[in-house]
Amino acid sequence: MKIKFLILLLFISSYAISQEFYGKAIYRTSSKVKAKIDTTVSNYKEKEKAINAIMQKRYQKKYILRFNRYESIYKEDEKLKSPSQSSISAGNTMVASVAKGTKSGITYRNLKENRMTMRTEAFGKLFLIKDPLSKIDWELTGETKSIGNYTCYEAKYTRKEDGLLVTAWYTPQIPISTGPDKFWGLPGLILEIRYGKGTIILCTEIELNPDNKVKIIEPTRGKKITGVKFNEMYAIKYKELERKGF
Numbered sequence: 001m002k003i004k005f006l007i008l009l010l011f012i013s014s015y016a017i018s019q020e021f022y023g024k025a026i027y028r029t030s031s032k033v034k035a036k037i038d039t040t041v042s043n044y045k046e047k048e049k050a051i052n053a054i055m056q057k058r059y060q061k062k063y064i065l066r067f068n069r070y071e072s073i074y075k076e077d078e079k080l081k082s083p084s085q086s087s088i089s090a091g092n093t094m095v096a097s098v099a100k101g102t103k104s105g106i107t108y109r110n111l112k113e114n115r116m117t118m119r120t121e122a123f124g125k126l127f128l129i130k131d132p133l134s135k136i137d138w139e140l141t142g143e144t145k146s147i148g149n150y151t152c153y154e155a156k157y158t159r160k161e162d163g164l165l166v167t168a169w170y171t172p173q174i175p176i177s178t179g180p181d182k183f184w185g186l187p188g189l190i191l192e193i194r195y196g197k198g199t200i201i202l203c204t205e206i207e208l209n210p211d212n213k214v215k216i217i218e219p220t221r222g223k224k225i226t227g228v229k230f231n232e233m234y235a236i237k238y239k240e241l242e243r244k245g246f
């Protein structure tokens with residue numbers, strides 16, 4: 001009897017894996033990060049308040065992750081997209097400096113082909129960053145908690161580039177190895193990310209196999225560049241703007 005049950009279970013599992021699987025997850029972002037300005041600067045309290053208002057608008061956004069078994073695409077919800085930060089004026093070059101740099105882009109991930117494409121706008125130009133998927137050395141802690149109707153498990157790693165500890169919560173109930181932004185590589189969909197000084201990406205809604213099939217289209221517009229080259233270019237441009245007083 002046990003052998004028959006095992007065979008039936010394996011049949012059901014293989015059948016489920018062979019079926020189409022797709023869905024959509026909604027994420028909200030927030031951050032407790034606050035800027036501090038030198039108290040010797042004139043009107044520093046007003047300027048500090050203006051900068052923090054801009055920073056909050058940058059962090060409090062809604063994103064949509066569309067996925068199937070092997071592909072995913074993560075982008076800001078166009079319906080709620082806020083006006084360009086560069087259009088916000090506080091009569092201060094330091095406030096303007098918060099607005100410079102990259103804007104929210106699109107992250108496409110292909111697990112089967114082990115690659116990713118990121119489209120982003122930086123300094124008025126559109127770039128297409130193409131790289132192999134970088135493995136994340138997650139440490140599974142064994143801690144659990146519920147997010148909505150899903151049982152989630154904790155995983156952590158420390159980012160090499162800045163030493164920040166990243167904490168993720170993923171659910172094996174949705175067996176795809178992807179997540180929001182650049183985060184992936186766990187045995188289940190990542191529903192929550194925490195890193196830095198209170199930056200949070202939290203899944204608030206999941207829709208599996210909706211009637212309208214989820215479309216995932218890899219971005220193609222923009223200047224093709226690797227992540228290493230993009231970071232080098234970004235650092236140079238940023239220093240140029242700082243020298244000019246922006």
